[in-house]
Amino acid sequence: MERMKRLxxxxxxxxxxxxxxxxxxxxxxQFRVEGLAARGTNPELVAELCxxxxxxxxxxxxxxxxxxxxxxxxxxxxxxxxxxxGLVALARDVxxxxxxxxxxxxxxxxxxMAAIETGKAVAIANKEPLVMAGSLMTAAARRHKxxxxxxxxxxxxxxxxxxxxxxxxVHRILLTASGGPFRRMSKADMASVSVEDALNHPxxxxxxxxxxxxATLMNKGLEIIEARWLFGVPAEQVQVVxxxxxxxxxxxxxxxxxVIAQLGVADMGIPILYALTFPERRPTPAAGRSPIAxxxxxxxxxxxxxxxxxxxxxxxxxxxxxxxRRETRPRRPGSRTRCPRRSRRR
Ligand SMILES: NC(=O)c1ccc[n+]([C@@H]2O[C@H](COP(=O)([O-])OP(=O)(O)OC[C@H]3O[C@@H](n4cnc5c(N)ncnc54)[C@H](OP(=O)(O)O)[C@@H]3O)[C@@H](O)[C@H]2O)c1
Numbered sequence: 001m002e003r004m005k006r007l008x009x010x011x012x013x014x015x016x017x018x019x020x021x022x023x024x025x026x027x028x029x030q031f032r033v034e035g036l037a038a039r040g041t042n043p044e045l046v047a048e049l050c051x052x053x054x055x056x057x058x059x060x061x062x063x064x065x066x067x068x069x070x071x072x073x074x075x076x077x078x079x080x081x082x083x084x085x086g087l088v089a090l091a092r093d094v095x096x097x098x099x100x101x102x103x104x105x106x107x108x109x110x111x112x113m114a115a116i117e118t119g120k121a122v123a124i125a126n127k128e129p130l131v132m133a134g135s136l137m138t139a140a141a142r143r144h145k146x147x148x149x150x151x152x153x154x155x156x157x158x159x160x161x162x163x164x165x166x167x168x169x170v171h172r173i174l175l176t177a178s179g180g181p182f183r184r185m186s187k188a189d190m191a192s193v194s195v196e197d198a199l200n201h202p203x204x205x206x207x208x209x210x211x212x213x214x215a216t217l218m219n220k221g222l223e224i225i226e227a228r229w230l231f232g233v234p235a236e237q238v239q240v241v242x243x244x245x246x247x248x249x250x251x252x253x254x255x256x257x258x259v260i261a262q263l264g265v266a267d268m269g270i271p272i273l274y275a276l277t278f279p280e281r282r283p284t285p286a287a288g289r290s291p292i293a294x295x296x297x298x299x300x301x302x303x304x305x306x307x308x309x310x311x312x313x314x315x316x317x318x319x320x321x322x323x324x325r326r327e328t329r330p331r332r333p334g335s336r337t338r339c340p341r342r343s344r345r346r
Contacts, residue, residue, distance in 0.1 A: 007276065008035035008094050008120075010087065010111050011102035013045050015207040016125045016151065020100050020272050021049060027282060035094035037087050037103070037111065040065025047072040057081065059090035061107060087111040092118050098276055101126040102151070104209050109133060119144040123275035125151035127226045134229030149275040150230055153204075154223055156271035157249035157262035158231060165254065173227055174251040174259070176243040178203045180215040183244060203246035203266045247291040265289045 007024070011017040017038070024031040033053035038046055040060035046069055050058060055078050060066050063082035070080055081089055084107070091099055091111035099115035100123045101108055108126035113133075115122050117140055124130065130137060141148050150156045154175050162170070181200050182190060198215035199208060206214070213219035220240050228235045241251075249271075251261040264270050267286040274281060 002030070004030060004032045005098060005276065006032050006034045006096045008037070008091065008096040008099045008115070009033065009102065010037045010091060010099065010108060010115075011104065011126065012036040012049055013038040013042055014102055014104060015205070016102035016268065016272060017100065019268055020102070020276065021053060023269055023273050023284070024276070025052070026285075031276070034096050035059070035090045037061075037090050039103075039107070040069070043068040043072055050078060054078075057090050057094050059086040059111075061087055084110060088114045091115040091120075096120055098123050098149075100151070100272075100276065101129075104128070104207060106132060113137060113140060116140045116146040116148075117144055119146050121147040121149060121278075123149045123151050123272070124230075125272075127152060127222050130229050131222050131225045134225065138229050138232070147278075148230060149278050150226075151268075151271050151275045152223065152226065153266075153268065153271045154250040155226060155230055156274055158227060158252060160262045160274075161250070161252040161260040162231065165252070165260075167232070169255050170233065170237070171253045171255050171257075173231065173233060173238045174241050174253060175220070175223060175227060175238055176246070176248055176250050177217070177220045177240050178214070178246045179242045179244050180217065182215055183242070202244070204268070206268070245291075263291060265291055 009017050009020060012021060021033070024033070033055045035057045036046065036049055036053070036055045037059040038061070040046065040062035043060075043065050046058065046060065046065075050069075050073060057079045058069065059081040060069060061082075061084060066080050066082040070077065081087075087107075088110050092114040096115075098121045099112075101112040101115070102125040103111070104126065105128050109129035109132060112122060112124070112126060112129050113136070116137060122141070138148070140146070150159045158173055158175070178201075181197060181202055182193060185193070195212070198212045201211050201214055204211075204214070210219055213222065224235050224238045224240070227233065227238050246266040248261050248263050251259050253259045265286050267284070267289075269284050270286050273284050
């Protein structure tokens with residue numbers, strides 16, 4: 001019988017952390033939450049997570065929040081540690097099969113390193129430490145045989161496109177970017193945008209810092225460095241491609257010209273769960289909402305599609321909006337559209 005996966009969540013109250021904790025509730029008996037960490041901005045929320053998931057240990061970076069949480073929880077309660085050292089102790093000492101690294105910013109570096117140095121698998125969302133200290137983190141991961149599993153949707157996509165392939169045969173990584181809410185704005189329009197505008201991301205629902213970083217495209221710069229360290233490629237081999245629909249989450253082009261892409265709906269639940277269950281996959285709430293099944297979002301072409309838009313199969317041309325007036329006339333019930341090119345060839 002499969003053993004329960006023991007989990008520690010660093011950044012448990014954030015967008016990624018909460019999503020992970022909500023998701024695992026759908027798989028009773030498969031995950032056990034051992035440790036939770038946050039800054040402590042909202043002790044009530046931490047208390048609620050403790051009641052739901054019953055971790056053995058909690059760490060809050062804000063030492064003042066430790067007493068508040070202890071008061072809210074009463075007895076019995078998990079061991080509660082405080083300060084940056086508390087976070088490191090939690091990541092290092094709590095037995096876990098996977099540590100989800102989802103603190104925002106530089107504060108995640110030390111606890112994430114502590115998890116790596118104890119050989120735990122790290123599902124890594126917190127990209128800033130990789131940007132700051134990618135060479136140290138990846139060297140430690142190799143030394144301690146700690147798998148680094150990407151959570152960022154683009155890096156999860158690249159990870160999946162690289163599976164079973166030879167790294168030496170990668171020509172380049174195509175890192176997709178939605179372009180954010182200001183993609184179509186002129187420089188003059190940009191002068192009057194507000195924080196609220198920047199927080200209104202067109203395709204992804206995320207925490208505040210990454211959403212603003214996405215609007216300024218700073219996030220894409222961070223992601224190039226993240227890819228550089230996670231996949232051991234020079235930054236020049238990573239090319240950014242703007243893809244506003246966020247359906248293709250990234251691609252890898254190989255030396256023979258083949259491009260392997262990973263597609264899916266814009267839902268962080270998919271890469272989060274994949275990192276937690278790797279190498280297995282579980283059904284997520286997004287299953288069945290595949291963009292391939294969603295006709296409006298990807299151009300569908302008739303399998304017998306003809307090559308040019310000025311001639312060819314009427315169904316294909318109808319999809320492109322280039323039918324002649326005769327072809328758009330209502331057809332008699334029961335009559336079939338014929339493909340002129342196919343009939344000519346016969
Ligand atoms: N959100 C996404 O969809 C997404 C996608 C890809 C990658 N990422 C990356 O994942 C990371 C987390 O992003 P997010 O959007 O989930 O952030 P978020 O919603 O702002 O949550 C941040 C989390 O970090 C905790 N935290 C902040 N400062 C801390 C400190 N000094 N010490 C300990 N904990 C601290 C917060 O605790 P409090 O609540 O107590 O303040 C909270 O739990 C970021 O590096 C981001 O780039 C996020």
